[in-house]
Amino acid sequence: MRSNDVSRMSGRWVRRGREIILLPDADGLLGEMEEETGPIPATQQGVIHPAIDVHAQYALMRMSRGDPSARADAWGMLGAVKAGRLGIYKVDQQKPALRAKKLGSSWWTVIPAGEDAAVLMEPGGTEPPFIVFRDGVKGDAARLDPALRRAWSTFGMLGRCGPAPGRGGMMAEVLPGRVVPANLVPPMLCAGPPPKGPRGMPPCPIQDRTGLTDRGKRKSLKRTDFKALVLHQMGFSRGDNPARYDDVTAHYAITPNGTILQLHPDAAYLFASNRFNRFSVAVEFAGNFPNRKGSCWKPQKHGCHTVTPRQISAGRCLVRHLVAKLGITQVLAHRQSSAMRENDPGPDLWLNVGQWAVDNLGLSDGGPGYKIDDGKPIPPDWRK
Numbered sequence: 001m002r003s004n005d006v007s008r009m010s011g012r013w014v015r016r017g018r019e020i021i022l023l024p025d026a027d028g029l030l031g032e033m034e035e036e037t038g039p040i041p042a043t044q045q046g047v048i049h050p051a052i053d054v055h056a057q058y059a060l061m062r063m064s065r066g067d068p069s070a071r072a073d074a075w076g077m078l079g080a081v082k083a084g085r086l087g088i089y090k091v092d093q094q095k096p097a098l099r100a101k102k103l104g105s106s107w108w109t110v111i112p113a114g115e116d117a118a119v120l121m122e123p124g125g126t127e128p129p130f131i132v133f134r135d136g137v138k139g140d141a142a143r144l145d146p147a148l149r150r151a152w153s154t155f156g157m158l159g160r161c162g163p164a165p166g167r168g169g170m171m172a173e174v175l176p177g178r179v180v181p182a183n184l185v186p187p188m189l190c191a192g193p194p195p196k197g198p199r200g201m202p203p204c205p206i207q208d209r210t211g212l213t214d215r216g217k218r219k220s221l222k223r224t225d226f227k228a229l230v231l232h233q234m235g236f237s238r239g240d241n242p243a244r245y246d247d248v249t250a251h252y253a254i255t256p257n258g259t260i261l262q263l264h265p266d267a268a269y270l271f272a273s274n275r276f277n278r279f280s281v282a283v284e285f286a287g288n289f290p291n292r293k294g295s296c297w298k299p300q301k302h303g304c305h306t307v308t309p310r311q312i313s314a315g316r317c318l319v320r321h322l323v324a325k326l327g328i329t330q331v332l333a334h335r336q337s338s339a340m341r342e343n344d345p346g347p348d349l350w351l352n353v354g355q356w357a358v359d360n361l362g363l364s365d366g367g368p369g370y371k372i373d374d375g376k377p378i379p380p381d382w383r384k
């Protein structure tokens with residue numbers, strides 16, 4: 001952290017060990033994150049956590065003031081640490097140094113050449129992965145922040161990692177067709193069921209409302225062959241009260257504050273995504289979101305909303321979860337199956353969740369120009 005960066009932050013300074021740390025005040029990060037992404041428990045003092053190195057704390061604060069994607073990453077990393085699923089350390093600290101040794105390496109060689117940060121898995125698969133970064137970039141925001149975000153993206157690919165049965169280690173086999181990121185140590189993605197419990201990758205918090213919704217919407221309950229998830233925008237928002245979304249025809253819905261609701265069982269055939277219905281689960285985001293030109297559909301009646309960072313974070317988590325749970329290999333837009341749904345889910349959701357899953361999880365969107373029936377392909381300007 002350079003001193004000129006510090007001077008722009010508001011808050012109060014405290015000493016912890018040999019480090020000086022900044023507790024953001026109500027007008028600083030905490031206020032902003034409460035507004036943008038929901039409240040952080042006051043007892044956890046925002047970004048301060050024993051499993052987050054202080055330089056990484058600064059990085060998270062910077063990201064939390066960045067664009068929606070950076071804010072989603074900051075929120076995601078913070079949430080993963082607080083859930084016991086991740087630690088973020090400078091590589092020469094004790095915990096990562098011990099892990100590097102366990103991996104047959106050392107703290108000064110474990111981060112691959114050309115990378116400023118890496119994800120260190122734990123050989124036994126019983127401890128959470130660490131994101132580690134080089135001492136040399138700790139004060140260089142221009143290198144540290146992107147390196148942490150790249151590592152976080154790699155962390156997102158670990159949804160199917162777990163202890164390999166009978167092998168006493170976690171690395172079972174490389175998933176076919178997956179590109180292994182250069183910042184993953186050891187450099188292997190593993191197959192197998194996602195591990196259970198607080199130390200592995202738990203599923204996203206998902207509120208089960210399948211017992212409360214209209215069974216008449218379920219045209220069959222026999223589906224087992226899942227290929228895709230389809231992203232949708234509702235075109236309206238009813239706020240954050242889950243009960244107000246019980247009549248939405250989708251398997252999952254994500255409210256503005258990032259709460260994931262499961263409305264119908266995965267096996268249910270719903271009239272949600274036209275001819276994608278047979279092989280897909282539908283994910284609806286609450287909001288009336290603009291097209292590339294900034295216009296919303298009937299804004300006088302439905303308002304005009306912005307995708308929230310918590311919706312992005314929840315959407316990404318749900319995609320990872322569905323990959324692990326159902327083995328889906330495609331992420332699609334409702335637009336691709338219906339001429340009536342031109343801006344569904346819209347450019348912001350597609351870029352931050354759909355395209356993100358293509359780029360980071362190796363999912364397919366059907367390829368350039370892909371559509372069925374009278375649907376339309378993903379426009380190139382939705383991808384950037």
Ligand SMILES: [Zn+2]
Nearest residue numbers: 232233334344
């Ligand atoms: Zn739709």
